[in-house]
Amino acid sequence: MTMYTVFHLLLLSIITCLQWMMPTLVRPTVPFGVRVPLDRVASPVIATQRRRYRALVAGTGALAVAGLLALSVTGAANSGPPYLLLAALAAFGLYYYLAHRAIRRQKQAESWYEGHRQVAVADTSLRTDPPRFPWMWASPAASVILATAVASVVAYPRIPQQTATAFGPVAAQLGLTTMIIFLCLMTFRSRADLDAEQPVTSAVQHRRYVVTMARTILGLAALVDASIGLAAVLSWPHGSAPSAVLAASLVPGLVGLVAIAAVAIRTGQTGSRLPATDRPDRPAGTTRDDDRYWLAGLFYVNRDDRSLLVPKRFGIGSTVNFGNPWSWLLLATILGVVLAPSLARAVLR
Amino acid sequence: MILSVDLTSETPIYQQLRDRVVEAIAAGTLTAGDPLPSTRALGADLGVNFHTVNKAYDLLRQQGLVRLTRKSGTVIARDATSGPPDAGFLPGWEARMWTLLAEAVAHGVPRDQLLDRCREALMRGVTP
Numbered sequence: 001m002t003m004y005t006v007f008h009l010l011l012l013s014i015i016t017c018l019q020w021m022m023p024t025l026v027r028p029t030v031p032f033g034v035r036v037p038l039d040r041v042a043s044p045v046i047a048t049q050r051r052r053y054r055a056l057v058a059g060t061g062a063l064a065v066a067g068l069l070a071l072s073v074t075g076a077a078n079s080g081p082p083y084l085l086l087a088a089l090a091a092f093g094l095y096y097y098l099a100h101r102a103i104r105r106q107k108q109a110e111s112w113y114e115g116h117r118q119v120a121v122a123d124t125s126l127r128t129d130p131p132r133f134p135w136m137w138a139s140p141a142a143s144v145i146l147a148t149a150v151a152s153v154v155a156y157p158r159i160p161q162q163t164a165t166a167f168g169p170v171a172a173q174l175g176l177t178t179m180i181i182f183l184c185l186m187t188f189r190s191r192a193d194l195d196a197e198q199p200v201t202s203a204v205q206h207r208r209y210v211v212t213m214a215r216t217i218l219g220l221a222a223l224v225d226a227s228i229g230l231a232a233v234l235s236w237p238h239g240s241a242p243s244a245v246l247a248a249s250l251v252p253g254l255v256g257l258v259a260i261a262a263v264a265i266r267t268g269q270t271g272s273r274l275p276a277t278d279r280p281d282r283p284a285g286t287t288r289d290d291d292r293y294w295l296a297g298l299f300y301v302n303r304d305d306r307s308l309l310v311p312k313r314f315g316i317g318s319t320v321n322f323g324n325p326w327s328w329l330l331l332a333t334i335l336g337v338v339l340a341p342s343l344a345r346a347v348l349r
Numbered sequence: 350m351i352l353s354v355d356l357t358s359e360t361p362i363y364q365q366l367r368d369r370v371v372e373a374i375a376a377g378t379l380t381a382g383d384p385l386p387s388t389r390a391l392g393a394d395l396g397v398n399f400h401t402v403n404k405a406y407d408l409l410r411q412q413g414l415v416r417l418t419r420k421s422g423t424v425i426a427r428d429a430t431s432g433p434p435d436a437g438f439l440p441g442w443e444a445r446m447w448t449l450l451a452e453a454v455a456h457g458v459p460r461d462q463l464l465d466r467c468r469e470a471l472m473r474g475v476t477p
Contacts, residue, residue, distance in 0.1 A: 118355070124350045124385060200351060284353035305396060
C-alpha cells in the first residue's frame, strides 16, 4: 500500500467520523440545517433522520475504505483515491440533504413555530468586553516560518538555481499562515448565534468556543507550515525526495487535522457541547425561524445582514454570507492565495 | 447583558431596545459609565437594521440615560445612584404612568391587585 493511499485512507476516515458525529456536534435546535423550537427537538422525524443518516454515512464510509484498499492492489492506486473520496463526500452531502428536506417538510406541515414568541437575542458584553484573540498562539507558526527561511538561506548554495525553489516554501508558508490568521480573526469577531432559549449559557459557550478554536487553528497553521518546511528541506539535496520521505513530511499537517477534529468533537459547533454555566439562565423566547435565509441549510444568503461570516448550521466553523458582495471578494482572495503557488510555478517555468 | 427583541410584537423594535436598556439600568445590570455596543455591531448581532438601533440610542440620549463619548462610543450616562432626576422628568413620566394605570383599571384589574403588582415589580427591579 502506498503512502498516497494511506493518506487518503486517513483523510476518508477522519471525514467519515466527523460526518457521522455531526448531528450531535450541532445545536439540538438546528438538526440538519433546519431551525426548530426547543419543544420539537425530540420529534420522531428528527430521531429517524439522524439514525438513517448515520447508517448511510457509516455504510458509505466502509464501502469507500474497501474501495481504496481494492485500488491499492490494482494499477489505479495513483489516480483512483481522489475520485473515491469525492464520491464519498458527494454521497454524504446527499444524505444530509435528504434528512434536511424531510425535517423541513414536517416542520412546515405541522407549523412548529405557531404560538411561539420569536425573538432575536444578543449579549452586549461580547462586543463591549470581547474575548481576547490568542495572538501568542501564532508564535509557533512564526517560528517555523523563520526556521524554514534560515534553512533556505543556509542551503541556498546547494539548491538548484531557482529562487522559487529556495524561497517558494517560505512564500507558501507566509501566504497560508496569513490567510489562516486573517480568517481566524474574522471568525473570532463575527456575530454569535445565541440560543434564545438558553441565552446566558450559549453566550458563555460561544466565548469559550471562539478562543479554543482560534488556539487550535493557529496550532494547525504551525503544523501545516512544518509540513511545507519539511517537504522542502527533504527535497532540496536531491532536487526531489522519494515519495515515502515526502509522505512523512505530511505527518505534522495530518496531526493538525486530527487535532482540529478532536477539538471540534469536544466543543461542538459554537460550543454547544461545552459545559453549561452555573449562572442563572431563563428563556428570552424562541430563537427566530430564519430558515428563509438558508439554502438547503448550508448556504446563507441575506442581503440585509452586513456580516461576512456566520456560524455554519451543519458543520464546524463559519460560512460566508453570500448575500454580502464583500463575501465574494473574500472567497476570491482565498482562492487566489490557494492557487498562487501553481500560478507562480507556471509563470516561472 | 442579554438583550432580546420580540420580532412578532406590535411594539417597534427600537422601542423594545430602548425599554430593555432602561430596565437593565433600573436592575443594576448596566451602571453609569458602562459602554453599549456600536449601532452597527448590535444591529448585526440582532439581525436588525443599524438605523433601528440608532433610533433607540437617540431616544435614550434625549432622555438623558446615555451619552456619546469619543473614546468609548455610547455609554450609560446615569443610573439609580446618580442622584435625583432632572426637573423635567417627573411630569412626563407621571403622564405615562397615569395612562398605564388607567389601562389596567379599564380592563378590570382591582386596585389593590394593581398596587401589589407595582410593589412586586419595584422589588424585582431594585439592586440588592
